[in-house]
Amino acid sequence: xxxxxxxxxxxxxxxxxxxxxxxxxxxxxxxxxxxxxxxxxxxxxxxxxxxxxxxxxxxxxxxxxxxxxxxxxxxxxxxxxxxxxxxxxxxxxxxxxxxxxxxxxxxxxxxxxxxxxxxxxxxxxxxxxxxxxxxxxxxxxxxxxxxxxxxxx
Numbered sequence: 001x002x003x004x005x006x007x008x009x010x011x012x013x014x015x016x017x018x019x020x021x022x023x024x025x026x027x028x029x030x031x032x033x034x035x036x037x038x039x040x041x042x043x044x045x046x047x048x049x050x051x052x053x054x055x056x057x058x059x060x061x062x063x064x065x066x067x068x069x070x071x072x073x074x075x076x077x078x079x080x081x082x083x084x085x086x087x088x089x090x091x092x093x094x095x096x097x098x099x100x101x102x103x104x105x106x107x108x109x110x111x112x113x114x115x116x117x118x119x120x121x122x123x124x125x126x127x128x129x130x131x132x133x134x135x136x137x138x139x140x141x142x143x144x145x146x147x148x149x150x151x152x153x
Contacts, residue, residue, distance in 0.1 A: 003048030008033060010153045012041055013050070017150045020054045057149075065113045067140065069120050073108040074135040082131070089130045095123050112138075 005013075011031040015022060022030075028038040045051045060068070075082070090099050090110070098111040114120045120138065128136070 003045060003050050005050070009041055009045065012038060013045065013151075014153050016042070016051070016054070017153075021056075060113050064115050067114050067116050067120060068144065069110075069112045069114070070139045070141065071110040071112055071124075072106045072137040072139070073110065073133055074105070075107050075132075076134045077132060086131045089127060093123065093127070095119075 003009075008031055012027060015027045015030055024035045024038050024042075028035045031038065042051065060066075075086075086108075090096050095112050095114050096110050097113050100109050101107065102109055112120065112123060114123060117140075124136065124138070127133070
């Protein structure tokens with residue numbers, strides 16, 4: 001189902017990206033509409049797959065997850081069976097916040113959030129015990145300069 005977005009839809013999406021806990025009244029006021037049309041538009045955006053889910057963002061460091069690693073993975077395996085096993089291993093690990101298949105010299109990049117280097121090593125050891133990987137390079141993020149999930153609408 002394809003959804004055509006107009007300016008009010010984009011404003012609603014912008015408000016939801018900024019703070020999804022706002023009431024319908026607050027959003028309606030900010031986008032220059034009323035509550036019922038805003039509710040209908042949000043429902044349409046959900047049904048159309050534009051809004052996938054609503055959630056909250058937690059402060060990783062405040063919860064003790066002080067280490068963020070970007071893990072570069074090269075593999076010599078590209079068969080469907082290996083890919084399924086690798087994907088299953090990633091989905092079962094809550095430490096993996098993001099995983100991307102890449103073009104170029106590196107096959108995959110993972111964003112892994114853990115409490116410390118020892119916790120990363122436990123993650124790494126578990127991963128390589130389940131899935132055969134040719135080469136792994138882990139890069140520790142020294143400082144997060146920007147992090148957002150907001151799309152430029």
